[in-house]
Amino acid sequence: MDQITVRAPATVSNVVCGFDCLGFALTDPYDLITLRKSTRHGVTVLHLDNFGLPTDPTKNVAGVALQAFLDRTGPDHGFEIEITKHIKPGSGIGSSAASAAGAVVGANIMFGEPFSKTELAELAMAGEMLASGSRHADNLAPCIYGGFVLVRSSDPLDIVELTFPSLFATIIHPQIEIKTSQARALLPSHVPLSDAVRNWSNLGAFVAGLASGDHALLGRSMVDTIIEPVRSSLIPRCDEVKAAGLAAGALGGGISGSGPSMFMLSSSRQIADTVASAIGNVYSGTELDFNIYVSEISSEGVRLV
Amino acid sequence: MDQITVRAPATVSNVVCGFDCLGFALTDPYDLITLRKSTRHGVTVLHLDNFGLPTDPTKNVAGVALQAFLDRTGPDHGFEIEITKHIKPGSGIGSSAASAAGAVVGANIMFGEPFSKTELAELAMAGEMLASGSRHADNLAPCIYGGFVLVRSSDPLDIVELTFPSLFATIIHPQIEIKTSQARALLPSHVPLSDAVRNWSNLGAFVAGLASGDHALLGRSMVDTIIEPVRSSLIPRCDEVKAAGLAAGALGGGISGSGPSMFMLSSSRQIADTVASAIGNVYSGTELDFNIYVSEISSEGVRLV
Numbered sequence: 001m002d003q004i005t006v007r008a009p010a011t012v013s014n015v016v017c018g019f020d021c022l023g024f025a026l027t028d029p030y031d032l033i034t035l036r037k038s039t040r041h042g043v044t045v046l047h048l049d050n051f052g053l054p055t056d057p058t059k060n061v062a063g064v065a066l067q068a069f070l071d072r073t074g075p076d077h078g079f080e081i082e083i084t085k086h087i088k089p090g091s092g093i094g095s096s097a098a099s100a101a102g103a104v105v106g107a108n109i110m111f112g113e114p115f116s117k118t119e120l121a122e123l124a125m126a127g128e129m130l131a132s133g134s135r136h137a138d139n140l141a142p143c144i145y146g147g148f149v150l151v152r153s154s155d156p157l158d159i160v161e162l163t164f165p166s167l168f169a170t171i172i173h174p175q176i177e178i179k180t181s182q183a184r185a186l187l188p189s190h191v192p193l194s195d196a197v198r199n200w201s202n203l204g205a206f207v208a209g210l211a212s213g214d215h216a217l218l219g220r221s222m223v224d225t226i227i228e229p230v231r232s233s234l235i236p237r238c239d240e241v242k243a244a245g246l247a248a249g250a251l252g253g254g255i256s257g258s259g260p261s262m263f264m265l266s267s268s269r270q271i272a273d274t275v276a277s278a279i280g281n282v283y284s285g286t287e288l289d290f291n292i293y294v295s296e297i298s299s300e301g302v303r304l305v
Numbered sequence: 306m307d308q309i310t311v312r313a314p315a316t317v318s319n320v321v322c323g324f325d326c327l328g329f330a331l332t333d334p335y336d337l338i339t340l341r342k343s344t345r346h347g348v349t350v351l352h353l354d355n356f357g358l359p360t361d362p363t364k365n366v367a368g369v370a371l372q373a374f375l376d377r378t379g380p381d382h383g384f385e386i387e388i389t390k391h392i393k394p395g396s397g398i399g400s401s402a403a404s405a406a407g408a409v410v411g412a413n414i415m416f417g418e419p420f421s422k423t424e425l426a427e428l429a430m431a432g433e434m435l436a437s438g439s440r441h442a443d444n445l446a447p448c449i450y451g452g453f454v455l456v457r458s459s460d461p462l463d464i465v466e467l468t469f470p471s472l473f474a475t476i477i478h479p480q481i482e483i484k485t486s487q488a489r490a491l492l493p494s495h496v497p498l499s500d501a502v503r504n505w506s507n508l509g510a511f512v513a514g515l516a517s518g519d520h521a522l523l524g525r526s527m528v529d530t531i532i533e534p535v536r537s538s539l540i541p542r543c544d545e546v547k548a549a550g551l552a553a554g555a556l557g558g559g560i561s562g563s564g565p566s567m568f569m570l571s572s573s574r575q576i577a578d579t580v581a582s583a584i585g586n587v588y589s590g591t592e593l594d595f596n597i598y599v600s601e602i603s604s605e606g607v608r609l610v
Binding site for chain 1: 322323324326327456457458465467468492494497501502503505506508509510513514516517522
């Protein structure tokens with residue numbers, strides 16, 4: 001196999017109650033990543049996008065992830081990579097993770113799958129380190145595994161695939177830029193123990209609700225008194241979007257990753273569509289541009305096209 | 306029905322990674338609680354134990370829980386209650402919860418079950434308030450529901466029954482006294498966000514491991530960098546007990562509630578028995594008296610005898 005194309009989905013991390021450990025994969029939007037074996041050593045990056053992403057492989061998240069792959073498999077070959085980005089960088093729905101995960105999963109398929117999914121997430125983490133300066137896999141893991149995924153530990157990496165019921169996500173992406181580093185700088189270094197207990201009680205309940213398919217419990221558990229209260233200040237009308245989504249029948253929701261995208265979870269596509277209209281209305285009277293996606297939570301991660 | 310006897314099991318709360326929200330019910334030890342309807346109003350407490358527990362119903366955990374029950378059902382009757390305590394007060398395996406939960410569940414059965422399990426836990430909380438000064442249900446809830454239970458919120462009370470695989474607990478109770486208030490005073494008011502994230506990642510993974518029956522994941526998830534490091538100083542040879550239990554094949558374990566009891570979880574009764582010998586050896590060379598219990602994790606809470 002000298003050339004393949006994979007599809008790498010957008011992902012939602014944090015999911016309100018699972019800061020830095022929980023995420024899920026969408027069906028739409030996604031990036032398309034084409035890899036070609038090359039006799040030239042190292043990685044050559046070609047971009048088919050309007051985002052001005054770097055083509056220097058040492059400054060490109062897919063480039064450094066692929067280089068990490070090559071460093072493990074041996075340096076007697078190289079890759080040419082072509083990325084068609086549909087997931088806008090900086091949107092908060094795992095754009096860098098899709099590039100990095102898509103690249104290493106594609107390379108793995110080309111070479112007869114020498115690496116496990118966990119090893120691929122480890123390799124792709126080089127890309128996330130470049131993008132955000134921190135070692136985190138809560139977008140990478142759902143992008144690679146699909147579905148709902150919990151990262152129990154990021155060093156060493158320990159990824160837990162979660163059972164989950166049929167669920168639909170509505171994503172709204174207001175076109176403002178929030179740098180992950182800026183969103184991280186707002187976080188407190190210490191938190192009240194009582195808030196931490198509330199948070200882990202909710203995450204435990206959320207995981208139980210996923211396992212039992214208890215939609216109402218999922219809704220009650222999407223509560224966060226630590227991260228969202230400080231980050232919501234970065235997103236215009238954040239509370240209004242959430243209130244409109246809930247009023248339209250969503251189970252719950254909040255900020256996706258470090259924002260600016262927000263997500264709402266619903267028990268059916270019909271409700272997710274109604275939620276899309278409702279939360280769109282919050283911005284449609286403003287000058288703010290926005291995109292909306294409605295997507296089933298997919299149990300498929302990166303896959304061959 | 307003018308008289309009934311119920312059996313109220315001991316419980317393990319916190320379970321290392323679920324401080325203040327997670328607990329499970331044992332089969333052994335248990336308290337026996339006999340209730341009689343009485344024409345005399347209010348609660349009359351009779352004790353069949355050597356622990357010197359108060360018989361003044363306003364100072365007795367079962368007494369105040371029953372009074373809360375009577376306050377809801379109407380004051381035209383009363384109860385006589387006789388408690389045969391096998392769960393030593395102050396042992397850290399839910400002695401006060403067993404008294405309070407047993408009393409209200411028994412009363413509920415006598416009156417045709419007017420209250421749900423959650424309402425009974427709410428009523429029994431009056432007993433826990435008396436015993437420890439704090440509103441917590443992480444022993445009460447598993448005592449009433451049986452099995453593994455997560456308290457998502459204690460105000461309002463929201464209790465989540467968890468799916469769990471066959472598991473066995475080995476409990477060792479060194480005969481020292483630790484007051485819950487003393488153990489609580491050690492706790493930090495604030496914790497590093499990074500520790501909190503690690504804790505909720507582990508609790509999420511533990512709940513997932515219970516749901517999928519993944520014993521190895523349960524073992525990896527019983528980690529706590531916040532509570533146990535400070536509380537273990539109150540328990541002689543705490544780390545040695547844990548190490549001996551792990552070496553004997555236990556999946557994991559730690560302090561039960563606020564101690565001094567410790568628990569280890571195992572995948573079979575045979576391993577749990579081996580663990581019992583191993584952790585007993587840690588204390589058997591010392592002057593410290595101790596009790597050991599081996600118990601299946603029971604899906605039965607308080608029940609009629």
